[in-house]
Amino acid sequence: MNTTTKIALVTGATRGIGLETVRQLAAARVHTVLAGRDLGKATEAARKLQAQGLPVEAIQLDTTDDASIAAAAAAIAARHGHLDILVNNAGVLLDNDAKVPSEQTLDAWRKTFDTNLFGVVATTVALLPLLRKSAAGRIVNVSSGLGSLTLHSDPHSSIYSYKIPAYNISKTALNGWTVHLAYELRNTAIKVNAIHPGSVKTEMNTGGSLDLATGAKSSVGMALLDETGPTGGFTHLGEVLPW
Numbered sequence: 001m002n003t004t005t006k007i008a009l010v011t012g013a014t015r016g017i018g019l020e021t022v023r024q025l026a027a028a029r030v031h032t033v034l035a036g037r038d039l040g041k042a043t044e045a046a047r048k049l050q051a052q053g054l055p056v057e058a059i060q061l062d063t064t065d066d067a068s069i070a071a072a073a074a075a076i077a078a079r080h081g082h083l084d085i086l087v088n089n090a091g092v093l094l095d096n097d098a099k100v101p102s103e104q105t106l107d108a109w110r111k112t113f114d115t116n117l118f119g120v121v122a123t124t125v126a127l128l129p130l131l132r133k134s135a136a137g138r139i140v141n142v143s144s145g146l147g148s149l150t151l152h153s154d155p156h157s158s159i160y161s162y163k164i165p166a167y168n169i170s171k172t173a174l175n176g177w178t179v180h181l182a183y184e185l186r187n188t189a190i191k192v193n194a195i196h197p198g199s200v201k202t203e204m205n206t207g208g209s210l211d212l213a214t215g216a217k218s219s220v221g222m223a224l225l226d227e228t229g230p231t232g233g234f235t236h237l238g239e240v241l242p243w
């Protein structure tokens, strides 16, 4: 591997926005590791992109499994020695939207936070030593406009009535983690940003209006930021969103 080649890793990349993020990064000639909790699915998805001439490889990574995270970090260290871009894309939505906030199960809350917050923290901490070896590390946390407390408190906001608390608040917490990690890394070459992909038509959001190409743009934009770009922010297609 040429050491000047940028290396990226995208979690939850077997389908949806994650898979398209891999495609766009690889099309920008970033060597991109397509991470999936099912190695078979990840390998198959990577094979299709490789067949288009794109620099993609697969890896097994379940962001809720410490052993899987450690093995993936060791594999990236052995294969590439460093990591330039980490896109924390894996996410779940487990609330029952037919129920009010106080009726969501504690099981749904716990499982949601396991993936959408603790999985991101664990994966990031494990890969941070490799990101520190990059000349320009970039961490992108795939959040959601639904995590915005400002919008949720505004009766005129389009999301005002969409109160699915486990999912929404897991993204609020992810935004908080983004601000805290960006502060810790403020004097390093690593930038940390949260993004909202938009309402994108995927398995998670069958009623989404945006296509995947548009849905991946916010992640890719923050992944490819130059040194003048922001850190510790929350944006959609480059526009700042309220916390």
Ligand SMILES: NC(=O)c1ccc[n+]([C@@H]2O[C@H](COP(=O)([O-])OP(=O)(O)OC[C@H]3O[C@@H](n4cnc5c(N)ncnc54)[C@H](OP(=O)(O)O)[C@@H]3O)[C@@H](O)[C@H]2O)c1
Binding pocket: 011, 012, 013, 014, 015, 016, 017, 018, 036, 037, 038, 041, 061, 062, 063, 064, 088, 089, 090, 091, 092, 115, 119, 142, 143, 144, 145, 196, 197, 198, 199, 200, 201, 202, 203, 204, 205, 208
């Ligand atoms: N779609 C939208 O409108 C929208 C809006 C705002 C934010 N987002 C965020 O965008 C991200 C991608 O969403 P999407 O719409 O593309 O959803 P999706 O089609 O449901 O894809 C989710 C991906 O996450 C993976 N995943 C789930 N749990 C995982 C775990 N523990 N470890 C590793 N991978 C895991 C899934 O893998 P499997 O294939 O193994 O299940 C799948 O590849 C999520 O963080 C979501 O919250 C989406």
